[in-house]
Amino acid sequence: MKKRDFLTALAAAGALPSLPQAAPKNSRGPALLTVTGALAKTNRGPFDQVADQMMYKQKLHFDKAYAFDFAALDALPPVTIKPVLEYDNKQHTLSGPLLMDVLKTAGAPLEGSTRLTLRAVDGYAVTLTVAQAQAQRFIVATRMDGAAMALGGLGPLWAIYEPEKVPEMASRAVKERFGSCPWALYHIDVQA
Numbered sequence: 001m002k003k004r005d006f007l008t009a010l011a012a013a014g015a016l017p018s019l020p021q022a023a024p025k026n027s028r029g030p031a032l033l034t035v036t037g038a039l040a041k042t043n044r045g046p047f048d049q050v051a052d053q054m055m056y057k058q059k060l061h062f063d064k065a066y067a068f069d070f071a072a073l074d075a076l077p078p079v080t081i082k083p084v085l086e087y088d089n090k091q092h093t094l095s096g097p098l099l100m101d102v103l104k105t106a107g108a109p110l111e112g113s114t115r116l117t118l119r120a121v122d123g124y125a126v127t128l129t130v131a132q133a134q135a136q137r138f139i140v141a142t143r144m145d146g147a148a149m150a151l152g153g154l155g156p157l158w159a160i161y162e163p164e165k166v167p168e169m170a171s172r173a174v175k176e177r178f179g180s181c182p183w184a185l186y187h188i189d190v191q192a
Helices: 003-012 053-057 070-074 099-105 130-135
Strands: 033-037 065-068 078-081 094-097 115-120 125-129 139-141 158-160 185-191
Touching: 033 099, 065 099, 078 139, 094 099, 094 158, 099 130, 099 139, 099 185, 115 130, 125 130
Parallel strands: 033 185
Antiparallel strands: 033 065, 078 094, 094 139, 115 125, 115 185, 139 158
């Protein structure tokens, strides 16, 4: 019996372990970040009162949105920053795509006066302009010290910058530098 015929017979008999199948190209993982508002692109439907319970409880509503799963965020060029964090007063390495790259992917207008409301799962929200986010080089951190960030900690996503590289923030006490950095980020509303 030829080797190929032998392996085919084994596979047909179920004697060989099955190989993992690639996911279909159009499949996505669960959404970690939803961008709404003034967008030129969408990849999900409008607000759904049943499926979007956290958004419903936080009184959000939208007609169009762009959702990112971990793979979509991970596919964007990563940026690494090393801020000293207020929680332990130590330097940590955070990495993830630039916030501007995330917004560009969703087709958001990137004019300086465009307003961004960044919202965490606990409802904490902060509004800043595109100009502020660009000047401070905000990232959407997906990893801290080389590991993916968990929900229940600072993740899985954290909108953050490196305050040591922003003169007006570097002069402040460490505990006063991160008010515009919601951890457990899950929603961004874009208003042009």
